[in-house]
Amino acid sequence: MKRIYLDYAATTPTHPEVVKAMLPYFTDAFGNPSSLYSYGQESKGAIEKARVEVAKLIGARDEEIVFTSGGTGADNFAIKGVAFANENKGNHLITSSIEHYAVIEASKFLGKKGFKVTYLPVDEYGLVDPGDVKKAITNKTILISVMHANNEMGTIEPIAEIGKIASEEGIPFHVDAVQTVGHIPVDVNGLEVNLLSMSGHKLYGPKGVGALYIRKGTKLVPFMHGGDQERSRRAGTENVPGIVGFGKAAEIAQQEVDKEAEHLSYLRDKFIKGILRQIDHAHLNGHPSRRLPNNVNVSVDFVEGESMLLNLDLEGICTSTGSACSSSSLEPSHVLLAMGFSHEKAHGSLRLTLGKWTTDQEIERVLEVLPKIVANLRSMSPLLKSNI
Amino acid sequence: MKRIYLDYAATTPTHPEVVKAMLPYFTDAFGNPSSLYSYGQESKGAIEKARVEVAKLIGARDEEIVFTSGGTGADNFAIKGVAFANENKGNHLITSSIEHYAVIEASKFLGKKGFKVTYLPVDEYGLVDPGDVKKAITNKTILISVMHANNEMGTIEPIAEIGKIASEEGIPFHVDAVQTVGHIPVDVNGLEVNLLSMSGHKLYGPKGVGALYIRKGTKLVPFMHGGDQERSRRAGTENVPGIVGFGKAAEIAQQEVDKEAEHLSYLRDKFIKGILRQIDHAHLNGHPSRRLPNNVNVSVDFVEGESMLLNLDLEGICTSTGSACSSSSLEPSHVLLAMGFSHEKAHGSLRLTLGKWTTDQEIERVLEVLPKIVANLRSMSPLLKSNI
Amino acid sequence: MGDMDSLYSKKVMEHFKNPRNVGEIENPDGIGHVGNPVCGDIMELYIKVNNGTIVDAKFKTFGCGAAIATSSMVTEMVKGKSVEEALEISNRAVAEALGGLPPIKMHCSVLAEEALKSAIDDYLNKSKGR
Amino acid sequence: MGDMDSLYSKKVMEHFKNPRNVGEIENPDGIGHVGNPVCGDIMELYIKVNNGTIVDAKFKTFGCGAAIATSSMVTEMVKGKSVEEALEISNRAVAEALGGLPPIKMHCSVLAEEALKSAIDDYLNKSKGR
């Protein structure tokens, strides 16, 4: 059975070109970039080349890029780094209620350390209202953090508007752009952000590497202390192959992002239409148009998400759900709940995210299989009887 | 010109078997370990297999291993994690003055946050006196951190003795074992440690991955907040290929550590003898016998380290120095200074570290080249005239 | 957890793929209704009792893989047992019969046990009333 | 920084490999002695002056690659220059003549400038004394 991978938002396969670029740095050019001999300086050169590519992808200067261990590392660095560097100025952070756990949990940690955090609400489509951001600002606000696009239901937030407000008020603005960089155009200047998180494995780079964009002049405490790598902002021997791979992925993305976004948007809309046509009582979650090109997220009434996911898995189709059962907390997705979903509807969500290698045929196959799975699960659902 | 790599303590080439083990996890088995479908669970399985191997290498239980982004990540996690988890108990940390920057700088950071840090002195060989540890303990001491072996001059510290003291006093004991794991036998129970740092790229694994051993029951604050990976102790999508590679390296190390240590000790001693015989006014740094099997560290009077290093580099020989010029701080090695070296002698240090693929011939070649380089540099040294 | 490369054991997946005894029993002797949409699992368990022996059991479940598999398994386990014997069936027994459950899914087996108890309670109450 | 894959520019490495004017001048007209073991660089610069023109310059240096290369370069640059012209040579000029230095090594060019100034001072003092 050929596998149909529709979980590109969770992670992407590493592009074969990326793997090829990385390989020499394991066994041949393995020198430590901090070493003085030419052999170490070769590794250093490779890192700097990657930095240039990543910077270019988001319109930044290369010295504004700090490599991290991934998106979670970048988010933690930004949130805690700015908070601890500005304790003397204030103790108030503003973020949204639909952020990735990396931002939410880092904020909660700060909450326990004496900071006050405002979690902004979102509307039924998952949109943050820039007016709410403005209203939440106090003279103690030291950071605003809103994600560029949500990883679950793909809604793209009004970042430029929020950036304008933050910049007018002189408050550092962090954007978790893990889901957008490489997928839609991102420009740190257009968006007026001070900090922006990226992750390699979400754009066909390797896992275990990411980056934080830090606008020149932004004060933040180093994330890891030690050697003077990454201008002493994140110590530790650099993950040379990983960074090289991320750089290569950024280079490829620059060339392909526009065409890919267009193609995926077309597939996405076709997919959504197909699902809604073929399954009664199915609903699109998230914004109909302000949406990541690759994100399909639906709720199917009377059916629980994990049971759909497992049945799809039995057919070789990889998907994701916001259902409680998918998490060890047994809580359904905080994102869907923040959007005002009932628990029932949140439990019935299914996310299908497309990517570079998704084909028409794959989507057609899902459109063939999914309705049957839903019908089967509904036939054993105690909810249906009482609700239809 | 064939390269002679004698800087294995800085980083090792990734073992070809390790690269082979990693490769499938980039493009074939690339699933996210947090995903529920079988394809994600395969990645999860691969991680757990690696965890077992790493645990075995140090006599730990697999649930006591948390993967990190490297040695610096593990050290920062341990030091800050324990400190912040025990603020209510006390604010005093004990460490040594020859720790790696990852430990020193993390401790200094805590020093700025209101913690008090004792930096224990060492003797001329770089040894910490367990009696000093005991004396330094107060009723506010919440952590003792001493490295297993020093990365610069290879001295192996009396960890078991310190572990005994720490355990008697009920104080968590962290050991930076980045230079020993995989190179000499390490047993977390024999050493009575609570936390132990490791780094993949120091034992023929890849860069960008490491691990912290956390004895069951040890209280510490999570290092990165976010998803529930690594039992919520270090969030973030796992670096699956990196972890798999680290696991493979650990597996190989278990088989080869004893034989390799024996062989390298022989080469090391031959090398040291050769240098001291062929170069006047050269001295061995560090302990003559309590010493890493692969570490040669000498000071050559009247000659500066970087200039030796660069000349060796011109002959294709990769080495390291504790000279000021090798660091952006322009301070010579804090380790050599702590051992009571004059600045002059510290500036004249050269480290040559051997590894799995070091040959007799390579060492002979260095013994041929180095005396000439030293003679040449001495001929232009203004120190010689006034000192000989 | 059984197979390392799968969230669920083979047995769980087998019951999930081919759940036994799905459906309702017309005029059941007892109905158990447990769970709620908040926690994400809802089970309905129907039993038919004859001379103190459970002769048939069926279920309807909204829930994850473990919820469906435990429902299926518990209906299999009770069939042919006396009411007293059925009351002895613990959530652990259900989980074990399935070759184990991941720790975070153990609550599904608890739900299955509760559904069974609740169906038997219903039966006992009804038979008293007669 | 010149070549991306090397700490130093080609020119620095060239002067490091084949330093010009190594040694001492017997009966020099001026000696500059700067640096100290603490900072890790020590330079001695000797000059021979004839009719206000520096006709020879030599050095001895204990220090890193940049220290040796800047010493070599500065001795090359002063030869044939008048004392006044030589006083105009800045550390930047030395660094530029070497195709640039890494930022953390700029202090070596400062040291070279100081060594030169100090040797010229010594010469001027001596000649005043005469």
Ligand SMILES: Cc1ncc(COP(=O)(O)O)c(C=O)c1O
């Ligand atoms: C929006 C968002 N932020 C942060 C992360 C965390 O990134 P990583 O998995 O690289 O730690 C993810 C993905 O998991 C994400 O989708």
Ligand SMILES: Cc1ncc(COP(=O)(O)O)c(C=O)c1O
């Ligand atoms: C003793 C010691 N501790 C910590 C580290 C840091 O490890 P990493 O380079 O993996 O961050 C190193 C090596 O650089 C080391 O030698």
